[in-house]
Amino acid sequence: MKLLLSTAMGALVLAAARPAQALVPTPAPTDTIVVKLPNKAVMTLVVHDAQQLRQLPLYHLDSLVARLSGYIKRADAAAKIAETDRLTTVFHPDRDQPGQQLPEEIRITTRKPGPGSYGPSNKIEVLLEKKLGVVINTDGNTNSQPRAAGRADRLAQRDSLRQARWEHKSSSTDLVFDLGLNALVNQPGGAGRPELRTLGSRYVNVGFDHQQRLGGRRSPLYLILGPEFAFNNYMLEGNNKWVNQNGQTSVALETSGRQFQKTKLATSTFTVPLMLQLSLHDRHGNTALRLGAGGFVGYRLGSWTKLKYFEEGTTYKDKDYGSYNLTDWQYGLQGVLGYRSLTFFAKYNLNNLFRDGQGPQAQTLSFGVRIFGN
Structure with missing residues (x-):
């Protein structure tokens, strides 16, 4: 031939x-x-x-x-x-x-x-x-x-x-958007313990995640880096409100007779995730399974409280900005688990939500669904 x-x-x-x-x-x-x-x-x-x-x-x-x-x-x-x-x-x-x-x-x-x-x-x-x-x-x-x-x-x-x-695609940068809920964990018992309204305590995260393959061109292992911006809402149950007095942040029951529709503490944070992610593909070349674990570090950009109530035929929304003795530097663990187009995430803050001795002792657990992004 x-x-x-x-x-x-x-x-x-x-x-x-x-x-x-x-x-x-x-x-x-x-x-x-x-x-x-x-x-x-x-x-x-x-x-x-x-x-x-x-x-x-x-x-x-x-x-x-x-x-x-x-x-x-x-x-x-x-x-x-x-x-x-x-x-x-x-x-x-x-x-x-x-x-x-x-x-x-x-x-x-x-x-x-x-x-x-x-x-x-x-x-x-x-x-x-x-x-x-x-x-x-x-x-x-x-x-x-x-x-x-x-x-x-x-x-x-x-x-x-x-x-x-x-x-042949060893790296990529994707827009990610996470939507979920917040919960406070590791709280001691007793009075003054914050009780959150589940569906009102929302978590939103948006950012750009860069994926870099580790190993050869067939390696399923990737390194994931940020940056991301996270927004945490902590909405209280009942007619309670967040109070910041004398250098202390606490939860107090409203005694004036005013009925609150919403009482929440909100924060915005800049975070940088660092994870190892395993991405497995099916015989058609589509991503079938994603499993990632790692940590994150972040810094609080802002915080505020918001009160919404109805009085004398008018709806009022009071917004007050302040630090509320929240911890500035934040760090913790996070992970993702995905199958085809459905991906779940979870983030656990190792730092306390408030500074030691200046607020309720609690740590934040965020979890939910990744709307888009890897």
């Missing part, structure tokens, strides 16, 4: 070297040259002009055939264990060994043997440059007209391309 390829290439280059007036113009934007080999394999060369024909010897097609042997063995091994009848495997020799005039892309489509096989013939597609390709059909079909790809072939090619993109 090596001798036949060399002979065919020589004939093609000689044809390209003839004067331009001897060439028969074709209306199509590309020229197709079909070489039928003795073993009934068909090699099709797709070029755009004579100049590309003259460049073919630069790619050493005889050594290319030898290189294809290893790729075909890997593609056949993958096809035997694939769940579909057809499988397309994509290789990028020029990326793996740059500067050696290797093909940009080699795409091998194989099918399982047997009476149930369907779709187009087994084929090898070699992309030497973006506009120059070689197609070799290997199933013995000598018809020079390619058959239309079946649905299974299209799906296999899509999955192969998706897998190749995942392997």
Whole structure:
């Protein structure tokens, strides 16, 4: 086969070297040259002009055939264990060994043997440059007209391309948006203990998370970094309110007869997460399982209380900004667990919500659903 390829290439280059007036113009934007080999394999060369024909010897097609042997063995091994009848495997020799005039892309489509096989013939597609390709059909079909790809072939090619993109994409930055609830934990018993309204104590987090792959191009392990902005609401149950007096923050019952609709303490925090995340993909190249764990550090940007009540036919909203003796620097543990498009998160503050001796002793636990982002 090596001798036949060399002979065919020589004939093609000689044809390209003839004067331009001897060439028969074709209306199509590309020229197709079909070489039928003795073993009934068909090699099709797709070029755009004579100049590309003259460049073919630069790619050493005889050594290319030898290189294809290893790729075909890997593609056949993958096809035997694939769940579909057809499988397309994509290789990028020029990326793996740059500067050696290797093909940009080699795409091998194989099918399982047997009476149930369907779709187009087994084929090898070699992309030497973006506009120059070689197609070799290997199933013995000598018809020079390619058959239309079946649905299974299209799906296999899509999955192969998706897998190749995942392997070569070592890092990414994604917008994340988390929505959840807050709870106060590790509180001692007794009077003055804050009781939060569950659905009113909301947690919102928005930011940009950068993912950096650790290890080789098939490694599922990533390092996750921020920045993020978190907003925590702590809404009290009943007719209680947050009070800041004499350097102390506490919870007090309203005694004036005013009935509160909302009494909450809110904070805004700049945080930087640092996590290790395991991202596993299914056979179609989609992320199937995400499992991440790590920590975070942050700084409180602002805090305020908000009272909402109805009095004499009018609704009032009183907002008061202040530190409320809240801890400025915050740190803790966090984790994510996701399956396909559904991801849950949890964050646990190791620091107390208030400074020691200046407010109720409690730590924050936030949990919920990641609306979008990895």
